[in-house]
Amino acid sequence: EPEVTQTPSHQVTQMGQEVILRCVPISNHLYFYWYRQILGQKVEFLVSFYNNEISEKSEIFDDQFSVERPDGSNFTLKIRSTKLEDSAMYFCASSDDSGETQYFGPGTRLLVL
Amino acid sequence: GENVEQHPSTLSVQEGDSAVIKCTYSDSASNYFPWYKQELGKGPQLIIDIRSNVGEKKDQRIAVTLNKTAKHFSLHITETQPEDSAVYFCAATTNDYKLSFGAGTTVTVRA
Numbered sequence: 226e227p228e229v230t231q232t233p234s235h236q237v238t239q240m241g242q243e244v245i246l247r248c249v250p251i252s253n254h255l256y257f258y259w260y261r262q263i264l265g266q267k268v269e270f271l272v273s274f275y276n277n278e279i280s281e282k283s284e285i286f287d288d289q290f291s292v293e294r295p296d297g298s299n300f301t302l303k304i305r306s307t308k309l310e311d312s313a314m315y316f317c318a319s320s321d322d323s324g325e326t327q328y329f330g331p332g333t334r335l336l337v338l
Numbered sequence: 339g340e341n342v343e344q345h346p347s348t349l350s351v352q353e354g355d356s357a358v359i360k361c362t363y364s365d366s367a368s369n370y371f372p373w374y375k376q377e378l379g380k381g382p383q384l385i386i387d388i389r390s391n392v393g394e395k396k397d398q399r400i401a402v403t404l405n406k407t408a409k410h411f412s413l414h415i416t417e418t419q420p421e422d423s424a425v426y427f428c429a430a431t432t433n434d435y436k437l438s439f440g441a442g443t444t445v446t447v448r449a
Contacts, residue, residue, distance in 0.1 A: 229381070256435060268382070268427065268439040281436055316381050324435045325370050329381035 227251045229330035231317050237336045238307055246302045246333045248317030257300045258318040258327060259292065261285075268316065274300065275324075307337045340365040342430050344440025352448050357415040359443045361428035364409070368430040371404060371411050372437070376425045385426075386413070418447045 230249045238244050250257050259271040272282040274292055291303045300319075304311055314334050318327040341364040351357045363371075369390035374382035388395045388402045388411065395402050399418075404411040411430075415422055425444050429437040 231381075258435075258437075260437075267441050268437075270436045270438070273435055283436075320435070325431070326372065326384060326387060327435075327437060328384065329374070331379070331381045 229317055229319055229328055231315075231330040231333050233333060234331065235334045235336075237338065240309060240337055241306055243303065243305050244307055244335065246304075246315050246317075246335070248300045248302075248319075248330055249298050250300055250317065250319030251321075251328060252298070253321065254319035254328075255322050256280075256320040256324045256327075257292075257294070258320075259302045260316045260318065260329075261313040262316065262332075263310075263313045271302075304335075307335075309337050311335060312337045340368060340430055340432070340438035342428060342438050342440040344428050344443060346443060347441065348444045348446070350446045350448060351418050353418060353420060355418055357413075357418055357422070357445055357447075359413045359426055359428065359445075360410060361412070361430075361440050362408075362410045363430040363438075365430070365432060366406075366409065367432045368438075369433065370431050371402070372429050373400075373402060373413050374427045374429065376427065376442075378424075382427055415445075418445075420447050420449055423447045 232247045257274040262268045273280045314332045316332045317330045320327045344361045372387035375385045376382045401414045425442045428440040
């Protein structure tokens with residue numbers, strides 16, 4: 226069964242550094258998403274991406290964040306100048322052309338020291 | 339924006355008994371309600387979903403009910419098994435495809 230994959234599974238970085246989280250969505254999916262889950266809190270929407278542009282973003286998704294689909298398979302989340310409070314599990318998700326049913330990857334656990 | 343509340347936060351049941359998790363939502367425009375199961379070290383996995391034009395949906399031991407008037411929906415797991423132990427999340431969305439999640443319910447099935 227096709228699934229969303231994410232790399233790395235864990236990332237440790239120093240405060241102020243840039244990180245890139247990578248995702249490979251399900252191959253025939255058209256909508257892509259990033260969510261995050263801070264330890265002990267709800268899963269929060271960050272951004273949705275369709276047709277090579279951001280379709281919606283939350284107030285969390287400020288200028289520190291950016292997304293890109295650099296080729297036909299990868300979908301990346303870049304976090305510039307990381308802060309301690311960026312430590313969280315980051316989930317990528319994708320959905321087909323209906324846009325509704327979202328399938329999640331296993332997540333990347335980011336720890337900012 | 340949409341606010342989803344989920345109860346209880348933890349639920350312990352004897353194997354074979356039923357488990358019920360309840361969620362309420364605030365945005366009456368929400369029309370799609372998925373449920374996800376998250377096992378340790380894994381991402382949320384969709385287990386069942388319901389759309390606003392349906393009041394109930396069942397898939398083997400799992401069922402979901404939706405009351406649009408009251409703005410609440412529930413997950414029912416019957417004949418629970420140890421492998422049902424996990425964290426369960428409800429979510430809601432309008433047509434913008436942005437999922438708003440509940441806080442999660444940790445279900446423990448006692449053998």
